Amino acid sequence: MWSLQSQLFVLCISVSCVAGAAGLILLFGYEGRHINVSCSYAHGYESYEKYLCKGDCGNSDVLIMTPETKKNKYSIHDDKMTRVFTATISDLLLMDAGKYWCGVSRDGTDIYTEVKLEVKPDSCCDNVIQIQSYEEGSVSIRCPYESENRNNRKYLCKGTQPSMCLQRALSTSDSKANTRFTLTDDKLARMFTVTVTALTLKDSGSYLCGVHTNTGLDVFSAVELEVKEWCCVKSKHVSGIVGNPVTLQCPYPAQHVDNRKFVCKGDERNNCTNVVTIASRFTLQDDISLHSFLVTVAQLEAGDAGTYWCGSDSRWGAGNYTNIHLSVVSLSNTIVAITAAANSTLLKGAALPLILTAATALLVLIVALVIVYKCKGAEVFTDRNKPEAEEVMQAADIYGNQEVAMFSKRKISQQQRACGHYDDVDSDQPDYENFTKTEEIYCNESFHEATKR
CATH class of the missing domain: 2.60.40.10 (Immunoglobulins)
Known part of the structure; x- marks a missing residue:
């Protein structure tokens, strides 16, 4: 049948x-x-x-x-x-x-x-509109449509699959599925707009603007949204030493050249304290040619470590700030820490050579700096007397007999008298005493010249 x-x-x-x-x-x-x-x-x-x-x-x-x-x-x-x-x-x-x-x-x-x-195909679309914004801000996604769909349902979903868009709609023209997403329809302009507030980095991604049709095959347009991290022109890490100055550099947009510049300290930008005040250790200097300003901190203290925000826009517009993380190091604490580390690993022995090497290098550096500093004051004096000292040393090497030694000693006594030193010369003192001491006795250029003659 x-x-x-x-x-x-x-x-x-x-x-x-x-x-x-x-x-x-x-x-x-x-x-x-x-x-x-x-x-x-x-x-x-x-x-x-x-x-x-x-x-x-x-x-x-x-x-x-x-x-x-x-x-x-x-x-x-x-x-x-x-x-x-x-x-x-x-x-x-x-x-x-x-x-x-x-x-x-x-x-x-x-x-x-x-x-x-x-x-x-369950994909969309040939043309994709690119949109950028910043976290904590807002963005408006504009979706055009044809005149025959003026009275049809409109919606926005996240993703690239048209088949699932309506079921996953974040906002529609006849209801509010999400309080952060608001849809308004301008039928005269044939365009609906979805405004997204309180943006987060997770809002980045692909979106579809959908217009429902009676055929069951809705019409879509695609949008790619990129939400950038709030902050900064640049994020920096700066370190300094206790007692020394340090400078923080803060760039700003060219259009902010006449804006008030400021720097504040705090973990959060919305709750930070201004540090440039009258009689403070923080000073601010603007360099218009480089479109940046410098914040100098004099005599760093351990408590200066932390997070700083510097900018040129009091409205906290995203992208106009520099976030600086300042760390402060104390040399004395570093030496103590190295010594403690060496003691704690003494029994193990594996890391001891490396720790001792680091400690030695640091101590040598500190000692060298101290020596250089102390020698600065005596540098001129030493250089000025070096020829005479070398000449006396040569004389001591050439004249090895006692008479010459006594003659040299008498010359020294004459120098002492000439310079106002009247202490008696100990007769028991060996006549060939180290003649480098004469470098401490010579006191004027005329006497030096007489000795040479």
């Missing part, structure tokens, strides 16, 4: 017969998703078989038939109360697009409803 019905159906199609057809159903689906084909039937056919077929609807074209419920990727359900049976096609492919028929089996010619299915 089914074969005869099929033959009659094919014959009916070939001659454009419409007596058994009950309208046309247009459906649109997305690749990878599913589509429901719902077909109604008249009273009295509740107990009849229902089926879904494709193309010419021959025996091999029947996809599923009641009383089956599932076959491959097709399923069917007959709701006899509403007299509607629904066939579902899962995992849609582009090749699934085409002509289908909802059929009700009966004696003679079956009852058919034509179904036309269009399958689209």
Whole structure:
């Protein structure tokens, strides 16, 4: 019987017969998703078989038939109360697009409803609008649409899949799904706008503007939103030594050249304390040519360590600030820490050579600095007397007999008297005493010249 019905159906199609057809159903689906084909039937056919077929609807074209419920990727359900049976096609492919028929089996010619299915890729779009903003701020996403969709539902979702957009809508024209997302529709300009407030870095990503249509295949436009981290023109790490000065450099936009510059300290920019005050150790100097200002901290203290914010816009506009992390080091504490580390690892021995090397290098540096500082005052004096000292040393090496030594000693006594030193020379003192001491006795250039002669 089914074969005869099929033959009659094919014959009916070939001659454009419409007596058994009950309208046309247009459906649109997305690749990878599913589509429901719902077909109604008249009273009295509740107990009849229902089926879904494709193309010419021959025996091999029947996809599923009641009383089956599932076959491959097709399923069917007959709701006899509403007299509607629904066939579902899962995992849609582009090749699934085409002509289908909802059929009700009966004696003679079956009852058919034509179904036309269009399958689209589940992605969007060829053109993507790029938008940038900063965290804690706001952004407006503008979505144009065609005039025929002026009264249709509008919505915004996050992602790139049109098939799931409406279900995941963040805001729609007929409801508020999220308090941070507000949708307004300007029908005259044919554009709806979604404003997003209190932006976070997680808001970055792809969005779809959707306009619902009666066909079931909504119209979309794509937006890519990038939310940048609040702060800064630049983030810096600066270190200094207790007791020494340190300078913090803060660049600013060229258009802020006439703005008031400031620097404050605190973990959060909204709760920081101004540090440049009258009679403070912090001074601010603006360098217009470099579009930056310098903050100098005199005589660093351990308590100066922390987070600083410097800028040129009192409204805290994002992107106009420099965030500086200042660390303060004490040399004495560093030496103590190195010594403690050496003691704690003494038994282990593995890290001791490295620690001792570091400690030695630091101590040598400190000693060298002290020596250089002390020698600065005696540098001129030493250089001035160096020739005479060397000459006396040479004389002591050449004249090795006692008479020459005594003569030299008498010369020294004469120098002492000339310089106002009247202490008696100890006769028991060896006559060939180290003559480098004469460098401490010579007191004027005239005497030096006399000695040379």
